[in-house]
Amino acid sequence: MKNNRFINALLRQPVDKTPIWLMRQAGRYLPEYRKLREQAGAFLTMCKNPELACEVTQQPLRRFELDAAIIFSDILTIPDAMGLGLHFVTGEGPQFSKPIRTAKDVNNLMLPDVEEKLSYVTDAIKLVKHELADSVPLIGFAGSPWTLACYMIEGGPSKNYQIIKKMLYDAPELLHILLEKIPQATITYLNAQIDAGADTIMVFDTWGGILSTAAYQEFSLAYMTKIIAAIKHERAGVPIPNIIFTKNGGNWLETMLEANSNAIGLDWTIDIGTARERVGDKVALQGNLDPNIMLSNPKKIRQQAELILQDFGAHPGHVFNLGHGITPEVPPENVEILVNHVHEYSAQFHAASPSKA
Amino acid sequence: MKNNRFINALLRQPVDKTPIWLMRQAGRYLPEYRKLREQAGAFLTMCKNPELACEVTQQPLRRFELDAAIIFSDILTIPDAMGLGLHFVTGEGPQFSKPIRTAKDVNNLMLPDVEEKLSYVTDAIKLVKHELADSVPLIGFAGSPWTLACYMIEGGPSKNYQIIKKMLYDAPELLHILLEKIPQATITYLNAQIDAGADTIMVFDTWGGILSTAAYQEFSLAYMTKIIAAIKHERAGVPIPNIIFTKNGGNWLETMLEANSNAIGLDWTIDIGTARERVGDKVALQGNLDPNIMLSNPKKIRQQAELILQDFGAHPGHVFNLGHGITPEVPPENVEILVNHVHEYSAQFHAASPSKA
Numbered sequence: 001m002k003n004n005r006f007i008n009a010l011l012r013q014p015v016d017k018t019p020i021w022l023m024r025q026a027g028r029y030l031p032e033y034r035k036l037r038e039q040a041g042a043f044l045t046m047c048k049n050p051e052l053a054c055e056v057t058q059q060p061l062r063r064f065e066l067d068a069a070i071i072f073s074d075i076l077t078i079p080d081a082m083g084l085g086l087h088f089v090t091g092e093g094p095q096f097s098k099p100i101r102t103a104k105d106v107n108n109l110m111l112p113d114v115e116e117k118l119s120y121v122t123d124a125i126k127l128v129k130h131e132l133a134d135s136v137p138l139i140g141f142a143g144s145p146w147t148l149a150c151y152m153i154e155g156g157p158s159k160n161y162q163i164i165k166k167m168l169y170d171a172p173e174l175l176h177i178l179l180e181k182i183p184q185a186t187i188t189y190l191n192a193q194i195d196a197g198a199d200t201i202m203v204f205d206t207w208g209g210i211l212s213t214a215a216y217q218e219f220s221l222a223y224m225t226k227i228i229a230a231i232k233h234e235r236a237g238v239p240i241p242n243i244i245f246t247k248n249g250g251n252w253l254e255t256m257l258e259a260n261s262n263a264i265g266l267d268w269t270i271d272i273g274t275a276r277e278r279v280g281d282k283v284a285l286q287g288n289l290d291p292n293i294m295l296s297n298p299k300k301i302r303q304q305a306e307l308i309l310q311d312f313g314a315h316p317g318h319v320f321n322l323g324h325g326i327t328p329e330v331p332p333e334n335v336e337i338l339v340n341h342v343h344e345y346s347a348q349f350h351a352a353s354p355s356k357a
Numbered sequence: 358m359k360n361n362r363f364i365n366a367l368l369r370q371p372v373d374k375t376p377i378w379l380m381r382q383a384g385r386y387l388p389e390y391r392k393l394r395e396q397a398g399a400f401l402t403m404c405k406n407p408e409l410a411c412e413v414t415q416q417p418l419r420r421f422e423l424d425a426a427i428i429f430s431d432i433l434t435i436p437d438a439m440g441l442g443l444h445f446v447t448g449e450g451p452q453f454s455k456p457i458r459t460a461k462d463v464n465n466l467m468l469p470d471v472e473e474k475l476s477y478v479t480d481a482i483k484l485v486k487h488e489l490a491d492s493v494p495l496i497g498f499a500g501s502p503w504t505l506a507c508y509m510i511e512g513g514p515s516k517n518y519q520i521i522k523k524m525l526y527d528a529p530e531l532l533h534i535l536l537e538k539i540p541q542a543t544i545t546y547l548n549a550q551i552d553a554g555a556d557t558i559m560v561f562d563t564w565g566g567i568l569s570t571a572a573y574q575e576f577s578l579a580y581m582t583k584i585i586a587a588i589k590h591e592r593a594g595v596p597i598p599n600i601i602f603t604k605n606g607g608n609w610l611e612t613m614l615e616a617n618s619n620a621i622g623l624d625w626t627i628d629i630g631t632a633r634e635r636v637g638d639k640v641a642l643q644g645n646l647d648p649n650i651m652l653s654n655p656k657k658i659r660q661q662a663e664l665i666l667q668d669f670g671a672h673p674g675h676v677f678n679l680g681h682g683i684t685p686e687v688p689p690e691n692v693e694i695l696v697n698h699v700h701e702y703s704a705q706f707h708a709a710s711p712s713k714a
Binding site (some may be wrong): 293327 | 572
């Protein structure tokens with residue numbers, strides 16, 4: 001890999017500069033993305049067309065000196081492949097026409113044939129890998145079983161997640177049957193992504209943070225742990241590191257170490273310095289700029305990025321990122337400012353490193 | 358006060374049983390509330406009519422052995438009194454027809470004449486106090502300046518709070534001018550509530566949890582601290598304790614101690630035992646059952662309440678509550694089960710208390 005900063009940082013190896021990529025870096029804030037999307041018609045059409053997904057994945061890399069690409073896809077590809085009828089309603093986000101509500105629904109749920117139903121993702125990964133030509137690593141990903149279950153049971157985004165919470169408290173054994181099924185598909189899916197060329201795996205737990213500590217451990221973290229244990233950790237002798245990310249999971253960092261992931265993603269509500277003190281040398285950390293800072297001015301963006309880099313300090317194991325996905329309103333020039341400044345300013349924290357990436 | 362458990366717990370004094378009340382205990386889950394609301398037509402009409410507000414405040418107390426009443430009102434009464442045009446849109450929550458967006462808006466914002474514009478709240482408090490006849494204490498409340506500013510600037514609930522965050526990062530001095538104005542009104546308002554008979558004050562910081570640690574301290578906690586310092590702490594020699602509550606504030610408990618409140622409210626995402634270890638004997642804690650447990654069955658409700666009581670253990674200074682407001686879908690009989698069980702089960706933790714409430 002020509003630029004291996006991202007992988008090295010995940011493995012807590014020395015780097016010359018702190019690597020940076022942005023969650024949702026291929027997306028609506030880019031005019032070239034909006035243009036392609038207008039032509040394609042729908043978000044899912046783009047995800048399911050390997051050529052389009054490959055093109056969109058590369059768009060931010062043509063503009064910015066990002067240290068990683070992430071395959072353009074969605075966390076809901078698995079429930080879609082399970083036949084739940086995924087569609088996107090403007091202004092309301094993802095919806096399933098056949099949500100999972102009853103014991104019969106759970107028991108009838110079939111594991112998807114990943115090779116057949118999700119080949120559009122692995123095909124896109126192969127195309128991207130060819131195009132990237134080992135310039136930067138490519139991130140493959142999946143949603144956490146709990147987060148997928150939230151969408152599958154609620155049928156879409158929800159305010160209070162009352163339907164899944166009612167199942168959690170009233171019929172936990174039923175919810176566990178569902179939560180056991182999902183990782184079976186996810187593990188096959190992530191290993192197929194690795195076989196196709198993904199250099200890192202990230203598991204997105206968008207809704208773990210709505211749980212109590214005990215429920216988080218039992219219904220979300222346990223299943224992420226299972227996935228991290230079962231996916232490949234190398235390909236042809238080259239390490240394939242992994243990252244878990246629970247939004248609003250700052251309370252649970254010590255517990256999250258139990259997943260044995262290489263890295264933990266942080267949202268912006270916890271200081272990365274405090275987080276590092278709590279996890280020590282056990283894991284790399286990814287994050288954690290408030291995405292809304294990207295709406296601000298260059299001076300503020302640089303200043304806030306510096307605070308995070310200072311707070312993490314001169315340790316190995318930091319991947320710079322936002323604390324959540326970049327929003328459509330962000331001016332692309334602000335991303336350039338952030339990416340360049342993180343590289344320039346962070347060099348001082350890696351000056352003493354014995355080897356450089 | 359015939360039942361002083363709630364006040365004693367807030368002051369970390371011995372009690373015979375752990376006191377309990379529920380955020381939004383007067384509300385849509387009660388058929389008698391829905392009936393009155395149908396007659397009144399609108400939520401704000403009920404808030405602004407002291408007789409109706411008094412009646413609604415008492416409704417849950419007629420059904421359940423709650424240890425406190427909370428005045429039926431809304432956190433947005435202050436911006437409404439400032440002339441921002443508060444109205445409620447079905448399914449969309451509160452909206453302001455004149456949101457604060459510019460320096461001119463901030464500078465032109467007038468402090469309300471609390472005595473004139475908010476007398477409906479103090480009048481309702483006086484009526485409730487008469488009706489309660491010192492059976493249980495009455496809670497008065499206000500929104501935190503940050504939370505009110507979120508609504509005032511965004512104009513209603515928001516997904517990403519981009520408008521106020523942009524002001525926070527681009528024009529922090531302007532946001533501070535607004536945040537300085539709000540407590541001036543809030544302090545007068547809360548002291549008027551105390552003069553009218555409120556026995557405890559709670560400050561609701563619903564949206565502090567969307568901030569980074571540094572921004573929380575500067576833009577939310579600092580202004581709650583100002584309020585707690587300036588409001589009355591006793592009336593005729595009787596202590597008037599206070600509570601601050603930041604949803605998703607579990608990361609910041611040690612910092613929240615700086616507000617010098619008598620108690621800190623917890624949502625359900627942090628273990629109350631862990632929280633108590635972190636704050637020690639410095640403050641009472643209020644919480645923290647997941648409101649969605651109230652949709653479940655009696656056995657689960659009792660079991661989960663027991664876990665919280667066990668986790669807090671045999672210390673003074675626990676007020677049982679939900680981690681957020683009760684939702685309209687909760688069967689009222691589940692509230693009865695919870696309230697009675699908290700009283701029955703908690704007695705064992707107070708058996709060694711030298712004096713009883």
